[in-house]
Amino acid sequence: MIAQIEKTHYTPEEYLELEIASDERHEYNDGEIILMTGGTPNHNKLALSFGAMLLFSLKRQPYEVFATDQRLWVPRKRIYAYPDVMVMAQPISYAEGRRDTLIDPILIAEVLSPSTRNYDRGDKFIAYRTIPTFQEYLLIEQSNVHIEHYFKTATSRWTFVEYEDIDLSIPLQSIGCDVAIADLYDKVEFEITEDPDRESMPQ
Secondary structure (H helix, E strand, O other), X not given: OEEEOOOOOOOHHHHHHHHHHOOOOEEEEOOEEEEEOOOOHHHHHHHHHHHHHHHHHOOOOOEEEEEOOOEEEEHHHOEEEXXXXXXXXXXXXXXXXXOOEEEOOOEEEEEOOOOOHHHHHOHHHHHHOOOOOOOEEEEEOOOOOOEEEEEEEEOOEEEEEEEOOOOOEXXXXXXXXXXXXXXXXXXXXXXXXXXXXXXXOOO
16 A cells, blocks of 8 residues: 655655665655555465465575565666565566665566555556566455456567456466465455345344
8 A cells, every 4th residue: 555755756865765764665656755554464465375375386496586575676667666576586686786675576466455456557567567577467456356467478568367266276477387366365354245235134
C-alpha cells in the first residue's frame, strides 16, 4: 500500500538519504516519494509463501530470491521500488555505488492491494519492462484466487495467462519451475460476504 508524502519533488540522492534514515519504507517515482503503508495479513502470507516456494525450488540453482524489504532501482524510469518478490540471476547486480539496492531482476511478483492495483498493472509494469533482464511478472490477488501471469516471448512481446483454478500450477518460464496455486494460497483467509438476494431463513 502506498501514500504520497508532502514535498513535491526530490532527487534520487535526496530520496536515498531520507530513506536510509527513515523507520518507514518509501518508493521513489521520478521525483516523488511515496510512503508504503502497512499491508494486510493476506498480503504478507502470499508474499512469504511465494518467496519460500521459490527458495525451495531454486536450491542449488544459479538464482537468488528477495522479498519485501529489498530495494530495486529502475534507471530508465528513475524509480526505486520494493517489489514483493524478486528473482535475480547470480551473480546479483547492484546499483552503481551502492550495496543496498539491486538492479536487473529476471522475475518480479506483486501482491495486489486496492491502493496499488492500478499502478502495479500499469505504470509500474511499464517501468519494469524497461529492464533488459526482466522476463516474467506475476500479479497475485489477495481477496480471491486470481493470478495474472505475464512472460516475455520475444523482444517487446509478452504473453498473458490468467489463473483462477486453485488446483492448477503456474509454470514459471524464466526459472524453470512450477508453483502450485493451492500451496501459494494455503492459509489465506477470504472474507465471506452475505448474498443480498438470499432470503432469510425462518426463525
